[in-house]
Amino acid sequence: MRSTESNVTQSITQVIAASSLGTLIEWYDFYIFGSLAVIIGQQLFPSDAGASALINTLAIFAAGFIVRPFGALVFGRLGDLIGRKYTFLLTLVLMGGSTFLIGLIPSYSSIGYAAPILVLILRLVQGLALGGEYGGAATYVAEHAPVGKRGFFTSWIQTTATLGLFLSLGVIVLTKNILGAKNFADWGWRIPFLVSILLVVVSIYIRMKMHESPVFSKLKAEGKVSANPLKESFQKKANFKMVLVALFGATMGQGVVWYTGQFYAQSFLENTCKLDFNESRYILLWAIVFATPFFVIFGSWSDKVGRKWIMLTGMLLGVVCYRPIYQYFLDATDVKEMQKTMLLSESEPVVERGLVPDKADSLITTTITKTLTNGMTFKESKVEVITEDVLAEVPAVQTVIKDVTLSTQSYIMVILLVFFQIVLVTMVYGPIAAFLVELFPTQIRYTSMSLPYHIGNGVFGGLVPFIATLIASFQGSTPLSGLWYPIGIAALSFIIGAVYINNRRDENVMD
Amino acid sequence: MSGLKKILGLLWIVAGPVIIIFLFMQAADKIGEAAEGIARTNTTLQWAIIILIFIPICTGLVIFGYYAWKGEYDHLPESSEEL
Numbered sequence: 344m345r346s347t348e349s350n351v352t353q354s355i356t357q358v359i360a361a362s363s364l365g366t367l368i369e370w371y372d373f374y375i376f377g378s379l380a381v382i383i384g385q386q387l388f389p390s391d392a393g394a395s396a397l398i399n400t401l402a403i404f405a406a407g408f409i410v411r412p413f414g415a416l417v418f419g420r421l422g423d424l425i426g427r428k429y430t431f432l433l434t435l436v437l438m439g440g441s442t443f444l445i446g447l448i449p450s451y452s453s454i455g456y457a458a459p460i461l462v463l464i465l466r467l468v469q470g471l472a473l474g475g476e477y478g479g480a481a482t483y484v485a486e487h488a489p490v491g492k493r494g495f496f497t498s499w500i501q502t503t504a505t506l507g508l509f510l511s512l513g514v515i516v517l518t519k520n521i522l523g524a525k526n527f528a529d530w531g532w533r534i535p536f537l538v539s540i541l542l543v544v545v546s547i548y549i550r551m552k553m554h555e556s557p558v559f560s561k562l563k564a565e566g567k568v569s570a571n572p573l574k575e576s577f578q579k580k581a582n583f584k585m586v587l588v589a590l591f592g593a594t595m596g597q598g599v600v601w602y603t604g605q606f607y608a609q610s611f612l613e614n615t616c617k618l619d620f621n622e623s624r625y626i627l628l629w630a631i632v633f634a635t636p637f638f639v640i641f642g643s644w645s646d647k648v649g650r651k652w653i654m655l656t657g658m659l660l661g662v663v664c665y666r667p668i669y670q671y672f673l674d675a676t677d678v679k680e681m682q683k684t685m686l687l688s689e690s691e692p693v694v695e696r697g698l699v700p701d702k703a704d705s706l707i708t709t710t711i712t713k714t715l716t717n718g719m720t721f722k723e724s725k726v727e728v729i730t731e732d733v734l735a736e737v738p739a740v741q742t743v744i745k746d747v748t749l750s751t752q753s754y755i756m757v758i759l760l761v762f763f764q765i766v767l768v769t770m771v772y773g774p775i776a777a778f779l780v781e782l783f784p785t786q787i788r789y790t791s792m793s794l795p796y797h798i799g800n801g802v803f804g805g806l807v808p809f810i811a812t813l814i815a816s817f818q819g820s821t822p823l824s825g826l827w828y829p830i831g832i833a834a835l836s837f838i839i840g841a842v843y844i845n846n847r848r849d850e851n852v853m854d
Numbered sequence: 855m856s857g858l859k860k861i862l863g864l865l866w867i868v869a870g871p872v873i874i875i876f877l878f879m880q881a882a883d884k885i886g887e888a889a890e891g892i893a894r895t896n897t898t899l900q901w902a903i904i905i906l907i908f909i910p911i912c913t914g915l916v917i918f919g920y921y922a923w924k925g926e927y928d929h930l931p932e933s934s935e936e937l
Contacts, residue, residue, distance in 0.1 A: 584918075591866075838862070842858060
């Protein structure tokens with residue numbers, strides 16, 4: 344008896360390991376592109392800013408917002424027709440192959456416009472593959488999980504998106520440190536892309552050895568596989584209404600909480616608070632390390648108390664806490680005010696002279712490094728334009744603050760606040776795979792759960808930076824105005840979830 | 855709770871078209887503000903993709919509201935047998 348239990352446990356451990364490793368690699372592949380976008384732009388795109396921006400827009404917007412949901416439909420349908428195992432194996436091959444090939448594309452100086460067009464095509468394949476991967480992995484694990492432990496087992500899949508981000512940042516930082524900044528910018532940036540193929544081969548080998556989901560195998564043996572999963576998912580009212588409630592009552596709010604905690608926080612610290620490049624990344628890395636176990640804690644807890652209120656509490660806490668948290672970020676980095684009373688020392692000014700791009704005017708930048716009594720440092724640059732046209736209006740001297748480093752106390756506090764935001768991510772994201780799996784019947788589960796997930800995460804979440812910037816451009820806006828988008832969407836999703844969703848924990852997914 | 859679900863359903867029905875109109879107004883505004891040439895093409899492309907994506911999502915919100923108004927969410931499946 345003990346031996347049988349041990350075999351079952353081992354088998355489930357293998358299922359989780361095989362599924363999670365593959366999904367982690369897919370997220371890694373998706374994120375390294377984003378993390379290396381600047382270098383890719385320099386190496387593979389034309390120097391003409393306009394053309395570059397156009398191709399970038401297509402790569403970012405189309406891959407994230409159109410191709411991902413489309414991939415969910417294409418591979419979801421395939422997964423419900425031929426099985427989970429072979430479908431998410433296919434997505435892994437597509438993702439790994441396209442990532443590897445991005446690392447091999449010759450530079451723009453060698454092959455001209457073929458380089459950015461190849462990047463665009465491969466990025467679209469990445470988006471397509473990502474759209475198909477998650478639903479397959481979550482369904483596969485959930486259909487293996489024992490009764491009463493579905494939240495716990497699927498929560499391991501939920502850690503992979505965050506760990507994929509962590510791994511991508513880690514590999515990039517490590518490669519850059521080993522090769523040096525110049526070599527990394529010249530050719531070393533290709534290594535994180537090429538390394539992916541090794542990870543993918545290992546993952547494919549492991550996945551090949553796994554069996555098909557027992558629930559799907561049984562369905563297939565009984566000849567009950569859906570003939571048209573798309574039609575059954577979206578034309579059958581009983582199922583379509585569940586797709587809608589999953590989207591508006593859960594995944595939409597989850598998406599914005601996810602992106603705000605892990606991307607907007609870092610971007611806000613770097614771009615709005617002018618925090619030092621490395622410091623903003625280290626803050627995120629520390630927060631991820633400490634918060635990641637909470638995916639499993641909340642996933643497991645949802646097996647006992649239900650999925651609904653854990654997810655909705657995460658959204659509500661986001662609605663209530665985002666503005667005070669980001670206000671603290673602004674206050675803790677307001678060096679303009681602090682230096683009036685806390686200035687300890689100033690470095691000798693460093694003067695740099697240059698030209699204004701596309702003009703004959705000269706640019707003089709004078710930079711002073713300042714230290715405050717609390718240990719904070721920052722650079723203050725005065726940028727002066729010397730125009731040759733004697734009749735032209737003399738431009739005002741601009742003062743720019745950059746490379747702010749925090750005092751120890753503020754540093755710890757900012758890590759804690761980013762950690763708290765990622766804990767909210769774990770609350771909304773940890774139980775959601777089990778929640779989605781239990782919402783739909785086996786025949787159309789892959790298709791039905793993939794679409795709301797990728798619209799919620801990819802579209803609503805992926806638009807956080809764009810819409811936050813849009814709101815910040817409105818007249819009378821403040822640096823915190825961009826937060827109204829995630830706050831509004833999370834609040835809306837909370838209301839819909841609270842009113843329309845059941846707090847069920849389905850013991851049986853053999854339906 | 856059923857009454858609340860129905861009343862909110864009307865709100866979702868109205869919200870769908872309102873969001874689309876708002877997006878069209880924003881798109882016209884931002885495209886108009888963009889400089890001539892590739893910058894304007896780029897802004898137009900961004901907004902075209904956003905509107906293309908949000909039209910079906912907002913249609914979904916209207917259908918969700920309609921289902922709520924018709925009482926489709928008064929009872930949701932409690933177990934897999936009801937799926």
